[in-house]
Amino acid sequence: DGGITQSPKYLFRKEGQNVTLSCEQNLNHDAMYWYRQDPGQGLRLIYYSQIVNDFQKGDIAEGYSVSREKKESFPLTVTSAQKNPTAFYLCASNRVASGNQPQHFGDGTRLSIL
Amino acid sequence: AQSVTQLDSQVPVFEEAPVELRCNYSSSVSVYLFWYVQYPNQGLQLLLKYLSGSTLVESINGFEAEFNKSQTSFHLRKPSVHISDTAEYFCAVSDSGGANNLFFGTGTRLTVIP
Numbered sequence: 001d002g003g004i005t006q007s008p009k010y011l012f013r014k015e016g017q018n019v020t021l022s023c024e025q026n027l028n029h030d031a032m033y034w035y036r037q038d039p040g041q042g043l044r045l046i047y048y049s050q051i052v053n054d055f056q057k058g059d060i061a062e063g064y065s066v067s068r069e070k071k072e073s074f075p076l077t078v079t080s081a082q083k084n085p086t087a088f089y090l091c092a093s094n095r096v097a098s099g100n101q102p103q104h105f106g107d108g109t110r111l112s113i114l
Numbered sequence: 115a116q117s118v119t120q121l122d123s124q125v126p127v128f129e130e131a132p133v134e135l136r137c138n139y140s141s142s143v144s145v146y147l148f149w150y151v152q153y154p155n156q157g158l159q160l161l162l163k164y165l166s167g168s169t170l171v172e173s174i175n176g177f178e179a180e181f182n183k184s185q186t187s188f189h190l191r192k193p194s195v196h197i198s199d200t201a202e203y204f205c206a207v208s209d210s211g212g213a214n215n216l217f218f219g220t221g222t223r224l225t226v227i228p
Contacts, residue, residue, distance in 0.1 A: 004157075040123065042204065042218040043158075090157055099208035099215055100146045100165050105157035 002027045004106035006091050011111045013078065013085060021076045021109045023091035029104070031097035032074035036060060037088040037108075046089075049074055050097040078111060086113050116141050116207045120219035127195055128227050135190040135222045137179075137205030147188040148206040149179055152221075158204060164188065175199075200226045 004025045013019045025032065031050050035043040045058030049068040063082025068074055074093075078085045089109045094101040117140040127133045139145065146165050150158040162173040169181040179190045188205060205219040 040220055042220040102148060102160050102163055103216060107157045
């Protein structure tokens, strides 16, 4: 079955540590996205990528970094500069980055501070 | 930029009763509208979408939503809810303006009471 796989499901970060969240899709989608979900705030866009080797900042990119070396993969690194990283992180993709293309979501990674 | 308002953060309803989850968006320009459902500790699943054509759209599990351009609304309804409908529901809006233009509401938690 085609879909989006996020790993790990739960992740803990120590002070001053960078952590990387994995996102892999086998849907052959060009566009991929990272969202942060906090209770009562809906989803906020961190980064998105329309094509391999290209990515753009979203609304809350500070303290995060991404790469897009392969079409299937869009890892997110939460750096030590992100002072409030505790949240549920969702990866999504769509066939092309267009408003009429629904986004498909992975099952998320929950990040907590130790 | 678009904004999406889901007025009800929580909606409790008895099993087999009807339910309406409200969604209003800010702009009257051409938009694409989506409802997503999220079960605990999972990602978002597309429930239904309005791209063009008939203003009434239906999902396979009995939900429907009606696009009302004059009222800039896209309310979600179900005539008879089941326990399994307990989840969080997100309304989302995009337009043709670019890749990072999917805007989410803050979600409505539907709780079905036996």
